[in-house]
Structures are given as structure tokens and as C-alpha cells.
Amino acid sequence: MNTPMQPMPVTTPPRQGLLGAWLQALATVVRDKGVLLLLVGAPVLYGFFYPWFYADEVLTRVPVAVVDRDHTSLSRQITRFADADPRIEVRFVAASEREAQEALWRGEIEGYAVIPAGLKRSVVRGENAVVSIEANGAYALLNKAVQYGFAEAVGTVSAGVEIRKLQASGQSAPQARASRAPVQLQMVALFNPTEGYGSFVVPAVALLILQQTLLMGAAMLTGTWVESGQHRARATTWLGRLLALCTLGWASGLFYFGWIFVLHDYPRGGNPLGALALLACYIPAIAALGALLGLWFGNRERALQVLLFTTLPIAFVAGFSWPVEALPELLQWLRWLLPSTSGVQASLRLNQLGAPLSAALPYLCALVALGAVCAGAVLALARPSSTLRPGA
Numbered sequence: 001m002n003t004p005m006q007p008m009p010v011t012t013p014p015r016q017g018l019l020g021a022w023l024q025a026l027a028t029v030v031r032d033k034g035v036l037l038l039l040v041g042a043p044v045l046y047g048f049f050y051p052w053f054y055a056d057e058v059l060t061r062v063p064v065a066v067v068d069r070d071h072t073s074l075s076r077q078i079t080r081f082a083d084a085d086p087r088i089e090v091r092f093v094a095a096s097e098r099e100a101q102e103a104l105w106r107g108e109i110e111g112y113a114v115i116p117a118g119l120k121r122s123v124v125r126g127e128n129a130v131v132s133i134e135a136n137g138a139y140a141l142l143n144k145a146v147q148y149g150f151a152e153a154v155g156t157v158s159a160g161v162e163i164r165k166l167q168a169s170g171q172s173a174p175q176a177r178a179s180r181a182p183v184q185l186q187m188v189a190l191f192n193p194t195e196g197y198g199s200f201v202v203p204a205v206a207l208l209i210l211q212q213t214l215l216m217g218a219a220m221l222t223g224t225w226v227e228s229g230q231h232r233a234r235a236t237t238w239l240g241r242l243l244a245l246c247t248l249g250w251a252s253g254l255f256y257f258g259w260i261f262v263l264h265d266y267p268r269g270g271n272p273l274g275a276l277a278l279l280a281c282y283i284p285a286i287a288a289l290g291a292l293l294g295l296w297f298g299n300r301e302r303a304l305q306v307l308l309f310t311t312l313p314i315a316f317v318a319g320f321s322w323p324v325e326a327l328p329e330l331l332q333w334l335r336w337l338l339p340s341t342s343g344v345q346a347s348l349r350l351n352q353l354g355a356p357l358s359a360a361l362p363y364l365c366a367l368v369a370l371g372a373v374c375a376g377a378v379l380a381l382a383r384p385s386s387t388l389r390p391g392a
Contacts (some may be wrong), residue, residue: 021240022247029244032224034179034300036263038217039245046209047260050202055264057196059145061089065112068093078131081153082113087307088149104136105220111135111146113154119304141197175335191267191353199266203352204320204344206256207282210312211340214249214283215290219303222294231295232384242287249283251299257351270354276356278346281364285339285371292374294350295381317345342366 029035068077083090092108094100100112114132122129131154135146159180166176192199193209225231257275261268297303316322317335324332335341346363349355357364 018236018240018243021237021241021246021368025221025241025244026247028224029221029248032221034304035217035224038213038220039248039252043255046213047206047256048112049200050127050205051210051260051264051266054196054198054202055199057194059141061107062087062111062142062145063091064088064146065103065109065151065329066090066093067095067097067100067112067114069117069174070115070119074120074123075115075175078113078115078157079157081194082150085151085153100134104134104387110139110142111150113150142174146385149367185299191270192260193267198264202264203261203266203268204318204348206260207314207343207347208311208315208318210249210252210256210282211286211338212307212314213252214245214286215293216304216307217248218245218287218290219294219297220300221305223289223297223300223303225296226298231382233382234384235379236381238291238379242284242291242378245287245290246283249287250279252330253279253283256359261351267352270352271350274350274355274357274360275347276358278343278350281367281371282339282343282346285343285367285374288371288374288378289339291378292381295378299388314338314340317341320344320348336366337370339370342370 008100029039044372064082066082068075072209079093080089082088088111092103094103097112099116100109100114103109104112106300112134114134116130116132119129119131131150132146133150135143137143163173163176166179167173171179189195222231228268257268257279293307294300295305297306317327317331317338318340327335342363346360346367349360349363350357
């Protein structure tokens with residue numbers, strides 16, 4: 001005769017204090033080589049090698065060509081000024097535009113200028129003359145360097161021609177310069193003095209590196225706990241685990257803000273206390289979200305497989321490399337579910353721009369809210385069960 005199966009008690013993990021759970025989680029990270037590599041090794045390696053690609057900051061001496069159809073002293077002066085510009089380097093003067101195009105297609109140059117026939121004659125007559133500039137549009141930075149370099153060279157020569165015309169009309173040299181440019185314009189880059197690409201992109205990408213390494217590490221570690229049945233634990237145990245993840249994340253954040261930015265001389269230190277407040281809000285939100293994703297995936301390998309390919313889309317929706325207004329409206333709302341959205345914007349204000357804490361307060365509040373919701377969800381989903389289901 002079969003008797004109904006009674007619910008069986010489940011052995012719950014032994015009671016641990018917050019400190020004990022914190023130490024045990026750190027010990028688990030040290031024993032797990034994959035998680036250790038993500039949480040400790042990857043931030044250090046990225047911190048040294050990622051900025052290395054942008055060490056030059058500004059492109060200089062980009063190879064170009066000049067197609068001279070005028071063959072006058074004015075066209076030769078434009079060529080000399082172009083070669084003297086630090087942005088570009090004139091490799092050769094082409095006899096025809098076809099020759100310059102073929103050099104561009106072969107990758108020997110990145111752009112060229114076409115000086116039309118009759119340029120000097122048009123200038124002497126006071127007629128408009130156009131110098132065409134063609135550049136490799138497949139690479140935005142190279143295209144910008146070519147366009148700016150030729151524009152500066154042609155603009156300088158054009159200004160000299162105008163000043164000589166004014167002097168010929170009876171004005172002195174100072175009067176001619178003042179007449180040509182009555183209002184002087186001086187442009188100063190406030191928060192990127194070198195106007196370098198590395199100073200623009202690395203401080204923002206650093207926040208993404210912190211997020212992705214901690215997110216994948218936390219999800220993998222939680223997936224390991226799920227596989228071994230250790231994810232069912234009391235709130236104190238989970239708070240200790242989250243604190244251990246935050247400890248490693250804070251160490252990585254201080255490593256970037258306190259040393260990597262100094263090593264590569266990026267704009268920094270605008271509001272040090274504000275930057276510390278950002279890390280205090282940013283890292284817990286990532287750790288809680290990573291643990292929540294780990295519980296959802298339920299498998300350490302799946303967590304890494306899914307999260308590994310999210311970095312580039314997250315970079316595009318963060319709001320520093322792609323205009324937010326160009327995103328679909330749905331993505332403009334969904335992107336706030338990622339800590340990097342608020343973290344990048346707050347970091348640029350506090351660490352680079354030197355804004356007061358009040359300017360970044362909405363972003364910090366969003367991080368605190370996101371972290372609280374994710375941590376609450378983790379505690380609710382991973383609470384220990386007192387009994388197994390019948391038949392389990």
C-alpha cells in the first residue's frame with residue numbers, strides 16, 4: 001500500500017554573519033580562476049593595454065597628395081603650406097586626379113586636394129576660386145585630419161592674398177590685418193586640452209570596462225552557486241556576497257580613477273569626492289544586477305556567453321559615442337536599466353568636467369534605485385526554502 005509522501009525538510013546553509021559571508025565569497029573568487037580573471041585580471045590588463053592604442057591622442061602627418069593643375073606660384077605656395085601643416089604630409093604632387101585616386105585606393109594616401117587650372121588668374125581678378133578636397137570617408141579621424149589640414153593651408157594662403165590686396169589699396173599692414181579679421185576668435189578646449197581622441201573615449205569606456213568585467217564575474221559566480229545549490233541562502237549571506245563583489249569592484253574603480261588616468265594624463269580630478277560618491281553608487285548596482293542575471297541564467301557558462309557580446313551595444317546606448325537623440329525612443333528609455341548609462345554621464349561630469357555633486361545627483365539616484373531593486377530581487381529569488389515540493 002502506497003503512503004502519501006510527506007514534504008521533506010531541506011538542509012539550509014549554516015548561519016553566517018556578514019563578515020563570514022564576505023570572507024567566504026572572497027575565498028570562492030580566489031579559488032575560481034575564471035571569475036578571478038574577470039574581476040581582478042581583466043580590469044588590470046584593460047587598464048594598461050586599452051589606452052595604449054590611443055597614446056598618440058591626435059593624428060599627425062597623415063599622408064596626402066596634391067593635384068596641381070594651375071602650376072603657378074600660388075598653387076606651389078598652397079602645397080608648401082599644406083606640407084607645413086602638422087596634420088598632413090604631402091607625399092607627392094600628382095599630374096592628374098586619376099593618379100591621386102589610384103594612390104588613395106591603394107592606401108598610399110588618405111586624401112588629396114585638387115587645385116584647379118586658372119586659380120591664380122581668378123584670384124587676381126577677384127573671382128571666387130574653389131580648391132576641392134577629397135578624403136577617405138571610411139575612417140572619420142583620418143578624414144577629419146585631411147579636411148582640416150588642407151582647409152588651414154588654403155585658408156592661410158587666402159588670408160595672405162586678402163591682406164596684400166588691402167595693402168595695395170593704401171592700408172598699412174596692421175590696418176589690413178584688422179580689416180581682414182576685425183573680430184579675433186580664440187577657441188579653447190576646456191575639458192580636453194589636447195583635443196585628443198584618447199582623452200575623449202577612454203574615461204567613458206573605463207566605466208564600461210568596470211561594468212562588463214564585474215557584471216560577467218558576478219553572473220558567473222552566481223551561476224556556480226546555482227549549479228551547486230548554494231544560491232539558496234539567507235539575506236545576511238547574500239549581503240556578504242554582494243559586499244565581496246563590491247569590494248573587488250571598488251578596488252578596480254580606484255585603480256582607474258586614482259592611477260590609470262594619472263598614468264596616461266587624462267583629464268581628471270575635477271571633483272574627487274564626487275567621483276568617490278559615484279563609485280559608491282555605481283559598483284553596488286552592477287554587482288546586484290550581475291547576481292540577478294546569474295540567478296536567471298542558472299549556469300556560469302551561459303552567463304558569460306550572453307554577456308560577452310553586449311559590450312558594443314551598451315557602448316552605443318551609453319550616450320557618449322552616439323547621439324542619444326538618434327536612438328529609437330524605446331531604447332532611449334530601456335537604456336536607463338543599465339548602470340553604465342547613469343555611470344558614464346555622472347563620471348564625465350564629476351571626474352572630467354569638475355561639476356558639483358548636485359549636477360550628477362539625478363544619475364546617482366538612478367544608480368541607487370537600480371541597485372536597490374536588483375538587490376531586493378536577488379534576496380527574494382534566492383531566499384531559502386523550508387521544504388521540497390512533493391515528489392521532488
